[in-house]
Amino acid sequence: MLILRPTAGTPRRFRDGWTPLLAASVARLYLVLLAALAGLALAPALFGWSGSVVQSGSMEPKISAGDVVFTSDLPSSSPIPLGRVVTFHVDGMLVIHRIVAIGDDDTLVTAGDANPHLDPWSIRTPDITGQARLLIPYVGLPSLWLTQGDHLAFGVWAALTLGALVVVALTDADGRGRRAGTPRRSSDRVGRSATLSGAVAGVAVLVLVAAPTSHEQAEAAFSAQTGTKLAMSAKAYSPITVGAMAGYGILAHTSVTDNSASSENSSVVGAIGTSPGRSVVNYSYQDVSGGVHLNDQSATNGMSAATAARTALNQREVTATLPSALSGTLPRGTYVSTTGFSVANTVILDAKNDSSARFVFRSATTLTMAQGARIVLANGARAENVWWIVGTNATLGGTTTTGSTTIAVGNYLVNGAAVIRTARVSGRIVSITSTVSSINADVFAPN
Amino acid sequence: MTRPSPRTRMLLRFGIAPVAILLAGGMAWQASTAAFTAVTRSAGNSWSSGSVALTDDDLGVAAFTVTNLVPGQTGTKCLVVRSTATMVGEVRSYVSNLSTNGAALADHILFKIEPGTGGSFNSCTGFVASTTDTAVAISAAATARYDYATGGHPWTTTAAAGGETRSYRGTWTFDTTGMTQAQIDALQGSSITADLVWEFRSN
Numbered sequence: 001m002l003i004l005r006p007t008a009g010t011p012r013r014f015r016d017g018w019t020p021l022l023a024a025s026v027a028r029l030y031l032v033l034l035a036a037l038a039g040l041a042l043a044p045a046l047f048g049w050s051g052s053v054v055q056s057g058s059m060e061p062k063i064s065a066g067d068v069v070f071t072s073d074l075p076s077s078s079p080i081p082l083g084r085v086v087t088f089h090v091d092g093m094l095v096i097h098r099i100v101a102i103g104d105d106d107t108l109v110t111a112g113d114a115n116p117h118l119d120p121w122s123i124r125t126p127d128i129t130g131q132a133r134l135l136i137p138y139v140g141l142p143s144l145w146l147t148q149g150d151h152l153a154f155g156v157w158a159a160l161t162l163g164a165l166v167v168v169a170l171t172d173a174d175g176r177g178r179r180a181g182t183p184r185r186s187s188d189r190v191g192r193s194a195t196l197s198g199a200v201a202g203v204a205v206l207v208l209v210a211a212p213t214s215h216e217q218a219e220a221a222f223s224a225q226t227g228t229k230l231a232m233s234a235k236a237y238s239p240i241t242v243g244a245m246a247g248y249g250i251l252a253h254t255s256v257t258d259n260s261a262s263s264e265n266s267s268v269v270g271a272i273g274t275s276p277g278r279s280v281v282n283y284s285y286q287d288v289s290g291g292v293h294l295n296d297q298s299a300t301n302g303m304s305a306a307t308a309a310r311t312a313l314n315q316r317e318v319t320a321t322l323p324s325a326l327s328g329t330l331p332r333g334t335y336v337s338t339t340g341f342s343v344a345n346t347v348i349l350d351a352k353n354d355s356s357a358r359f360v361f362r363s364a365t366t367l368t369m370a371q372g373a374r375i376v377l378a379n380g381a382r383a384e385n386v387w388w389i390v391g392t393n394a395t396l397g398g399t400t401t402t403g404s405t406t407i408a409v410g411n412y413l414v415n416g417a418a419v420i421r422t423a424r425v426s427g428r429i430v431s432i433t434s435t436v437s438s439i440n441a442d443v444f445a446p447n
Numbered sequence: 448m449t450r451p452s453p454r455t456r457m458l459l460r461f462g463i464a465p466v467a468i469l470l471a472g473g474m475a476w477q478a479s480t481a482a483f484t485a486v487t488r489s490a491g492n493s494w495s496s497g498s499v500a501l502t503d504d505d506l507g508v509a510a511f512t513v514t515n516l517v518p519g520q521t522g523t524k525c526l527v528v529r530s531t532a533t534m535v536g537e538v539r540s541y542v543s544n545l546s547t548n549g550a551a552l553a554d555h556i557l558f559k560i561e562p563g564t565g566g567s568f569n570s571c572t573g574f575v576a577s578t579t580d581t582a583v584a585i586s587a588a589a590t591a592r593y594d595y596a597t598g599g600h601p602w603t604t605t606a607a608a609g610g611e612t613r614s615y616r617g618t619w620t621f622d623t624t625g626m627t628q629a630q631i632d633a634l635q636g637s638s639i640t641a642d643l644v645w646e647f648r649s650n
Binding site for chain 1: 450451455456459460463464466467468470471472474475478479502503508509510511512513514515516517518526528530532534552556558585594595596619621627628629630632634635636637638639640641642643644645646647648649650
């Protein structure tokens with residue numbers, strides 16, 4: 001049995017000096033601090049406060065990633081804690097930020113202390129999960145390292161903690177052995193002391209790693225925004241409408257004259273009007289179902305409606321500029337010609353089952369339909385939705401009164417004289433500036 | 448130098464625990480009062496931890512302002528977004544604050560955003576798309592991508608010194624395919640506004 005008793009003659013052993021004592025003290029301080037912080041991180045749960053590990057740094061410098069924040073419930077009756085730190089749910093995250101303003105409609109504006117911008121979201125009182133009450137620094141770091149995959153930091157921390165544990169255990173054992181002046185055979189004491197320290201530190205470590213996993217993770221993310229505006233509006237046009245032209249088969253600025261041989265009287269299903277002229281020649285009343293209006297209010301309104309419709313039609317976007325000779329099948333659209341339109345044979349207007357399909361033909365100069373030429377409406381196209389804007393004169397039909405009939409369809413708004421010969425018009429003829437003359441023609445005004 | 452006396456040893460041995468516990472309590476108290484009793488943002492003095500800024504080159508001009516839209520009309524605009532964040536993060540884009548006035552124009556404005564390089568707000572010349580996008584109605588885009596969580600075109604920023612940029616090309620079309628004339632006419636004069644947002648969040 002070896003009895004160790006310090007005497008003046010005995011050389012000093014290193015472990016009896018100040019250095020190991022201070023090392024042990026620092027280690028012990030660290031371990032107890034660890035345990036105390038861990039204990040603090042558990043205690044608030046007893047009050048019903050909930051803890052969260054802060055995951056990121058937008059609340060720097062006061063709240064850092066790895067801190068544990070405890071919040072108390074915020075009763076709906078209590079005032080909104082303006083300027084205080086709260087946790088709230090938004091976008092599927094739990095966020096810890098400060099309330100910096102209250103909007104008009106009770107929305108809350110929040111911001112991270114370190115964020116230059118206000119948060120992009122707006123929250124309401126029910127989104128708030130609690131007001132921050134207690135901040136325990138650093139405690140969540142080990143779990144943060146683990147969840148973020150920073151195994152190096154975690155390993156260093158674990159090694160340091162283990163080292164502190166070993167230092168305390170060793171010096172404890174040594175100290176107790178010597179202080180009692182008893183033989184140093186106390187492997188049981190070493191065991192007991194190490195077990196005690198180990199248990200404390202072990203619990204602390206468990207708490208530090210495990211407790212945060214039972215806590216929620218509160219984001220304090222940095223965010224910033226930029227962006228640009230989109231502002232679009234669809235063009236508005238004057239409405240295209242028949243308006244007061246309704247009921248008229250023929251309208252003219254100056255006069256309407258039938259030049260047919262007596263056996264080939266022209267007829268109009270609808271009315272004839274002139275304004276400001278007062279001349280309708282050779283039409284008998286029985287040939288005009290809707291009556292004749294000589295510069296009366298109705299005729300004047302009809303002429304105004306024609307001008308308005310032409311203005312509206314001229315506003316529309318051009319679908320295509322076509323060669324002057326029209327032929328084939330055309331879908332709805334606004335078609336223009338810089339030289340004038342002519343129809344030699346058949347033109348089919350295909351509505352593709354859209355009864356509102358509009359067909360607009362704008363001729364800068366003349367419109368000519370040859371003898372027997374035909375406009376055919378297909379797949380739901382309607383005569384009232386077909387418009388011919390003629391820049392100068394319109395001639396519908398050939399020069400002779402024999403031969404096949406020309407089939408014209410639509411509203412013909414002519415800025416010149418209109419001549420209808422051996423033709424059948426489903427629509428109306430309007431001479432905005434001049435005269436309409438007919439030979440062997442039948443006009444059926446759409447209702 | 449003498450060795451530490453037994454008294455010193457005892458003092459250190461039994462004095463340290465209370466000190467550490469008091470220290471822990473003090474740390475928690477100090478941190479809590481500092482963070483939770485102040486009621487103002489401490490912006491300005493808190494930038495040591497990092498800064499984020501996301502800017503673009505539109506100089507405040509709305510990129511996609513078009514009036515008098517007519518069916519079939521289409522347009523393109525480029526925007527260069529610059530991140531000078533000092534931490535890594537991700538930028539995503541989304542549509543917010545879509546508001547419509549009148550008919551459902553938003554259903555007929557097809558829109559797409561393609562990320563890439565080159566080009567500028569003034570001109571898309573030099574823009575090269577890195578990925579393609581399928582145009583969808585702006586109303587559908589606003590339903591599908593309305594915040595950061597649902598945002599698209601993720602761009603991982605690396606906190607590069609001097610900032611980093613990415614170009615985006617937005618293409619829109621006023622599409623009236625399949626509509627009747629009456630339906631198209633009903634869109635006249637209707638309008639929409641929306642914010643196209645690029646948002647950075649740190650990882």
